[in-house]
Amino acid sequence: MAKKDFNLLKFLASLKLAVIVIVALGAMTAWGTFVEARYNDAEAASKIVYNSPLMYALMAVFAINLIAVMVDRWPWRERHIGFVLAHIGLLLLMLGAGLTKWTGVDGSMTIGLGEQGKQIIVGETDLTLYSSLDASRYTKIDDREVDFFRNPPTEQKPYVLMMPQGSLKVLKYYPYALRDQKIVESGDEKTGAGLRFQIQNQFVNQTEWLLQPSPQRFATKDFGPAQLILGPADQVDPARNSIVIIPKSETELSYEVHSARDPKNVKKGVVKAGDTIQTGWMGALVVRVLKYIPHAKEQVTFAETESSTPLTSAAILVEYQQSEGAKPSQHWIAVNSMLKLFSDQAVYILAYANRRLPLDFNIKLEKFNVGRYQGTMTASSYESLVNVSDKVGTQTISMNEPLKHRGFTFYQSSFQEDEQGRPTASVFSVNRDPGRWVKYLGCLLIVFGSIHLFYFKRKTRVKPSPAAEYPVAP
Amino acid sequence: MKHIFVALFILLGFANVAHAAATDPLKYLPVQDGGRTKPLETLARETLQLVYGKQSYRGPDGKSRPALEIVMTWMLVPTYWDTQKIVEINHRGLKDSLNLNHDDKYFTPAELFANTRLVLVMQELASFRETKKKLDPYMQAAQRLESQLATYSAAKQGQAFHVAPPKPLAPAQPDAPNPHAGTATGAPKPIAAGENVAPPPTMPMMPMMAGGASARWLAANELEGELKDSFAAMARAFVHALPSDGTQAPATDPVQAKADLQKAVDDFKAKAQAQNPDAYPSETSISVEVHYDSFHPFMWAWICYLLAAVLIAVAWQTSRGALMKAGWLFAVSAFVLHVYGFGLRVYLTGRPPVSNMYESVVWVSFGVMVFAMIFEILNKKKFILLAGCAIATLCLIVGDLAPTILDQSIQPLQPVLRSNMWLTVHVLTITLSYSAFFLAWGLGNIGLFFILRGEKPTDERPRTFSHSIYRAVQVGVVLLAAGTILGGVWADYSWGRFWGWDPKETWAFIALMGYLAVLHARLTGWCQNFGMMAFAVIAFNLVLMAWYGVNFVLGAGLHAYGFGAGGVEYVGAFVALDLIYVGYVTYVKTERERLAATSA
Structure with missing residues (x-):
């Protein structure tokens, strides 16, 4: 029994294990750099490789190897100084990195x-649910850390959030997704109109959407010295060139063109999709009505992309069911945004965001x-x-x-x-970073240790020991 | 010995005389370009490099003409150049898109501007840019074409030549709102109100750009009054000083023409400097840069290194002491030129010469020579200096041959790198470790050659090789460990993150692990004399990955300021050939040992 323990220490302290661990660490981290290049995302490499259980296991073996080899060489002599310093330095470096990781803030x-x-905004993401009965005072009813990158929900295995009534499920997670925004028919009388229009003169040719929040309110699009208003505006700035467009019927819109140069002369008329409005100002600017939706809403969807770009973000698809048996609705939320949900009794806000x-x-x-x-x-x-x-x-x-x-x-x-x-x-x-000075001390020991190691070797190597060179061929 | 000195000086002297031309005075005209002031000569070389792919132009008559002549005449005789083949396009796919002949390399600006597909390619490029994805080689080629044509047009219209600083404005209130800026923060682009109003300027006027030391200089086509007349006079003098094409007698005597041009340039410089003396660069810095451009010390350095390598190789094989001394002489001369080149570059940039790939290649070869000379003096093995000179030659030739991949021009530095202390300490240490590993690689390759020639790994020569490699690797490991740690300390100090698994630092770590594995394997007996040689060659690929691969192959991470493109196929082929060589030698050696074992 005693003999077996002795062999285990020999194995753990062996140089061969050290070589294997060193090569494995190199190979593992090399893989990490390719993962990062593949997704163009350092976070992905960190989660898939550098902070994976496999990496931690490798580090643990490395640490055991370092300790075992020092135990094995006990009692230390002068020639061990460099070796011991370098190895203690490495252990301190790992300890410091651990302290930073587990107790620091980044x-x-x-x-x-x-x-x-x-x-401070940190890397961890939370899913937080607030509820309100009067839509002004909100209480936090749920708050939990989620790591959908590591544990992505699926339609078969959704991530479920408990609610007082109804249910909330996260069905999908895209680490890199492009937001796509569409204006579609809402089928709801309470929603405002949507207007797709083109403005054109010799300098500009732009096509835009304007969405009226509700039939009583208005939306504005600014074009420097001019503006386009959709909906009943309370007042029009007489110093600016303005076009006010108000929904009239299911197909027609009435418009007013105000000129900054001649505020009293207001041009009025009625247009429908395909018609144009001649403004008479700014290089004979023309507004063309391309599409008119009397009751419209914004529909946001996300399309998954293969890798990260400055335009992509993480997004989740959430399914909300007001109560059992009710028709569920699906909504996309990008990271660091929130979603308002309505039930018969309460208003909920679901936030998916980096922790603050x-x-x-x-x-x-x-x-x-x-x-x-x-x-x-x-x-x-x-x-x-x-x-x-x-x-x-x-x-x-x-x-x-x-x-x-x-x-x-x-x-x-x-x-x-x-x-x-x-x-x-x-x-x-x-x-x-509470681990900073531990890491620095470790680094210092590594550098001095390795210099001593090589310097000491130099002194002893003046007369190479016969064991230093093995015969290669028998 | 004396003969060699004489030969060297004649060689160097020739370099300076060969390029003397009547148009030379214009080389020294200061211009503002790319965030700094530089001589017109440098701007002309960089411009021709971009558009034509070379720093001199070979016309249909087969004569080579300097960049300054070409680029200046783009402005002075544009109708001629529109129909000359001066725009280089290499990418086959791009030529396909533009319906251009595959076999042609150069195209005329006129045919490109008239090309109906050009608009489509540029639209494709613009919409690709909007996705903010990394440009693929096709898009990079399209982007290069875009800047080639823009640069050519700008040069043609004189916009590329920012020749005079604007007059300084009365000191403005630093907090006063900027009259040139838009109305509100984040306001959308205004529509020009009416025909008499110009469209909004694409480049907004920054307060600091309207005056002061960092203001944008006036371009040749924006000059007014005296300056305009003086510039025109200078242009005329330049045309007179141009060499005749041989078909007609020269209009003026070249010596007189040169003197006239000198006078005209001096007159313009005086007027331009009077505009804002503080913003105008010193004569010395301009002269140094022209000298740096035209003398090209690194080219002379590799020529001398090459001669040294040949001499030492012969001296080593024939054991002739005199040849070895000559080899040393050339190696030291080359090294002096190398250091001289560095000195000039450091003077011009005002920073340690390791801020881009080109500079690092030159610096690493310098480090290789430092280590090779020290090891050689300590050990007197000849082959160490040979390996050093051979590697230095290789590096400097690569630096000269691949200007599109290793950009030689001096560019502004990213704000984070503008810390000379950290940049010096961290990058110089890391790159010096590359030098040590590079030397070990060279020694490994030469050592394997002797194994191939039949020597046993236990013989005297392979043992000494192995020992030198071991020393070089030790030095490299200490420097790489220290340099990587210093990088961590810099990152910790500047970003608050000691280690973030950034690809560049990760590959430095991997290279460190690789060499540590070699050193530990040596202790286990896995890696003997032969192993040292083979692994010195193999493990150097990790250094290549950290040095070149992360920037050019992987192209990811925080060290993005050093990123470039191209050359992967050459480096890949080089690495593959080297590994095949190692494999072949291993095979030959094992076979030999097997035969020896069976016959015994």
Whole structure:
């Protein structure tokens, strides 16, 4: 029995196991990079490979191997210093990585110019259900973490959320999906009209949809100095060129054309699908009515794509049944958006979003500076000037110069700009990393250990021991 | 020994005299392009490189003409160039889409602009861009064609030549609303109200662009008054200085023409500089860049490395001490040229020379030479220096031959990289480790050659090879471990993430694992002399993947600023041939040992 234990230690401490584990780690992580390239998504590689049970198992074997080999070499002598330091360093590095993973925070924060940031957005996703009886005060009735990437629901095995009445099921999950929005007939008298139109002059040729929220309200589309209004507008700005279109019947619309140059002269008429409205202003701009739906609604669907692009997002298909026996309805929700559901007694809001961690202080973005390379719009540098609620004075956060505050560190990550190229918001990555110094210590030991290891070898290798070279052929 | 020196200097001197031309003074005209100021010479070379694929043009008469002459005459004699075959298209699929002849490589701007399919291809490109997907090779070719034609048109109309800084504005209130910008944040694009109003400018005027040091310079076609006249006079002087095509007698004496052009250029420079002296670059930096472009130190470096490699190889085989000394001399001269080239580039960019693939190739070959020279001095084996010179030659030739893949031009740096301390420490350490592994690879390949020639792995020579490889791998492992960790520390400091399994860092990690496996396998007895040589060659593919593959094959991750395209088939073929070589040597060696065992 004792002999068998001894052999197990020999095996766990063996260099051959070390070589196998090292090669396996290399192969595994190489696979990870191909997974990332395949989906164009680092998150996918992280979930499929780097944070998979297989990877953790490999790491565990690696750690056992490292410890076993040190135990096996006990008692250590001077020539072991490098070897022991490097191996302890590796163990500390893994320990530090674990501390970061399990106790740290790694998120992001986007703050608009002049606005305050109060919470960090992290990678975990939650499904949260709120209910209200009067549609103004909402109570959270369910809140749970979901990882649909790892455990995707299917129509056969949906993810079920319990509700006081009725039921809510997540039927599908697409990690990468493109949003497609259609205006369709609603079949509901309470919904407003939908209008597809084209505006055209020598500079512009645009086709757009406008959707009236309800027959009593209006929707506006702005075109710089002009605007198009669908529905009964209370007042028309006399300083602007405006076209007001109001549904008249199932097929006809009445319109008014207001001119900024001549506010008193209002042109009126009636159009139906296929007709055009001559505005007489802005280079004889013409509005053509392409399609008119008296009662329309917006229908959002998602189409799955093979890999991630800046336009795709994760989305889930939800089925809601008001009560047993009632006709179920299906709705798509993209990540970080919500869905309103109605029952006879209550209103529900279902939110599918990245988790938000509230901070106990605020950060206000006072100013954002972008430096550009001369004669171009290419950013050469950017920095955020912020005020922290419990810290005096304005702080600067720039590339390579983060802000540390109350255990959190704020790093300048990127920024958002408008069409004129002016910054509108600053994006920070925010983290708290309790494993940092453990990792750093580990790294230091690895580097010193390996230098010592090779230096020491050099001294002893002046006279190579006969055992160092094996005969290759018998 | 003296003869070699003389030969070297004659060679170098020739390089400078050969290109002296009457049009030279115009080379030194400062222009603004791509986010920095540079000499017109550089702009002309980069422009011709983009449009024509080379830095000099070979016309129908078979004569080679410098970029400056070509690109300037696009503006001065556009009708001529519209019908010359100067637009390079390589992609077969793109030629198909445009109904162009497969066998042709160059096309005239006129035929391309008249091509009815061009609009469709450009629409295809625009709608592909809207999907925000990565461009495939066809789309990349279409994108290149788009910029080729745009660049040609811009050069033709003088828009490409931003020759004078605008006059500085009165210091504006930094917080004052920008009068050129739209009405509201995020407002949709306005429709031009009426015919007399110009359509909205495509490039909005930024406050900093209206004046100040980073303002956009005036293009040749935007000049007014004195500047315009001076520019016209300079253009005339340039035309006079152009070499005649041989059919007619030169209108003016070249020496006189050169002096006239110099005067005209000086006059224009003085006027342009007077506009905004702060924004105008110094004479020195412009001259250095023209010198860097025309002297091309790295080309002379690889020529010397090649000579050195040949001399050392002969010296090694024939054991002649004098030849080895000559080899050393050429190796050191090459190294001096190499360092000189770096010096110029660092002066011009103001940053460590490792910010793109081209620079890293040049830098890694430099590191290889550093290690090779140190190891050679310590061990005196000759073949170490041979391997170093051979690799340096290979790297620098590749850097010269593949300008479309390894972009030699100096480009602005991403904001995150503008930290000289971190960039220097992290990237230089990592790339130096590549150098050490590269040297081990070279030694491995040469060592395997001797196995192929019948030496046993236990013989003296393979043992010394194996030992040198082992040393190089050790140095590489320490540098790669330290460099990867430093990268982690930089990432932690700048992004707050020590390790994020980004493909670039992951492949550095994989390469580290690969070499660690080799080092540990050596201790287990799995990897002896022969194994060291074979694995030094095989494991270098991991370095190639980390260095080249992540950027050019995988094309994913945070290190996207270094990404490029092309060359995969060449690198792939090279790697495949190398692996076949290793496989063949292994086969030959095993067979030999089997035969020895059965006969014994």
